[in-house]
Amino acid sequence: MSRLTVEASTPLCLLQDAGRFGVRHLGVTQGGAADWLSMSWANNLLGNAMDAAVIEITLGGLTLEAQEDCCLALAGADLGALLEGQSLAPWRSFLLRKGQRLQFTSPLLGARAYLAAPGGFNAPAVLGSCATVVREELGGLDGFGHPLARGAELTYSGQGQTLREVPRDQRPDFTQQQPLDLVLGAQHGQFSGQSLFDAFNSGWTLDSRGDRMGIRLLGPALQYQGLPMISEGIPLGAVQVPPDGQPIVLLNDRQTIGGYPRLGALTPLSLARLAQCLPGQQVRMAPVVQETAHRQHVEYLQRFI
Template identity: 80%
Template sequence: MSRLKIEASTPLCLLQDAGRFGVRHLGVTQGGAADGCSMSWANWLLGNGLDVPVIEITLGGFAVVAEEDCLLALAGADLGAQIDGQPVAPWRSFKLGQGQKLQFTQPLLGARAYLAAPGGFDAPKVLGSSATVVREELGGLDGMGLPLAKGATLTYQGHALLVREVPMEYRPDLRLNTPLDLVLGAQIGEFSGQSLFDLFNSAWTLDSRADRMGIRLLGKALQYHGQPMISEGIPLGAVQVPPDGQPIVLLNDRQTIGGYPRLGALTPLALARLAQCLPGAKVRLRPVVQDVAHREHVDYLQRFINR
């Protein structure tokens, strides 16, 4: 067993995996890494299963000290990671010697970094997952849904020897303002024509009122002309429009049902990019049909095969 001692943390530093599935009929949300792509690459760097527990570090403020020599991996945002004051770039595995400190300072590019350990960090499974959902008091190091705290110990059982990097062509360029793909939903035809034009031809600003439940997009108010809805199940990435006309993208810790009309849902790859955007950033949406989105996601998953 190998150990890392947490020397600094914030309420935004959480243990996450791929999430909790098969329980939404019980009113239990999915949880899991907000940027599933970066989580998968962090695990890939160490030869782990792509969905084993990692640390999701949002905006920095996290630090650990190694109790023995180890090999870790980092993917996602550049949060100014340093080992004893020396910079550590993301998208690679790296050695952390006994007594050395790894710390994350502040966002330099992106919002969320993912720290992986060989075999995944140890944590009990609650309803099939270790993903932390603070609101529902599920997951995390003790299974009670608590954020990672200063003084806690992270343990893992695996071994990894190879230092490697994610190929450059597979790393998302977080400096690019690539449009976010939206799979059109059942109520899309109930919005006014002007609203649909504005939806895909205007920039939307990410509201500061954002968390792991959802992100509000600020822009021209959208007009819904359909009938009132009965609450229905909400998938990851659903884009709801409440009465004020400002869309809300629902994320991993979303409620399981809702009655606001939906424009559709962002694809997993679009959600990963959105998870790396800071409040105040501007994004654009692009319509995509389900078959195209499915094909692009299959192409993405094939990158991990035989590498």
């Protein structure tokens, strides 16, 4: 069994996998990697299952020391990673020798990086997943939802792999201003016509009040004209509109039910892009029919087969 020791960390460095499923009727949220695409590529570089446990590093601040020679993989944001002081670009597997340090400094492009180890990091499964949800005190190294802390030891049991890179034409481009696709929801027809026009023809600024539960979008106030709602189940990517008219995109650590009207839900591919956006960045939304969103999702998944 190989080990990595945490020398420095932040509350935003978490152990994640694909998340928990089949438990929302218990009031337990999904959790899991916010950018599932980057997690999948990091695991793919090492021949892991797509949903093997990885470290999600948000905005940097993590330092690890290898206790044995190891082969790891990095995908997602460029957080200024340094291997023994030398720059390490993402989208590749690499060797970390015993005693060497891997440090993540600050964002250069994107917000979240994903570090994978052969076979995935070891952690107890809680309700079928090791995904860390701090609010619910579930998952992580100890099963109680704690972020990675200084002095913690990460272990894995897989074997080293050949050094590889994700082909450039397969890497997500975090510099693109591609609209976020949204599948319209049950209440979209109860917003004013002007609001629907504004929703898809305006730029939306990511508020600093955002976390793994949800991201608030700042822009023109959207006006809901329907009757008050009874709380209902909330899917990943749901775009809720509270009374102030500023949409909130609900993410992996969202509540399981809610009573605000919804424009719809962002597609999984768009959610992965949103997870790499920083506060103050502008995004746009575009409506898409469910069949198109499903086809695009399946086509992307086929890259991993």
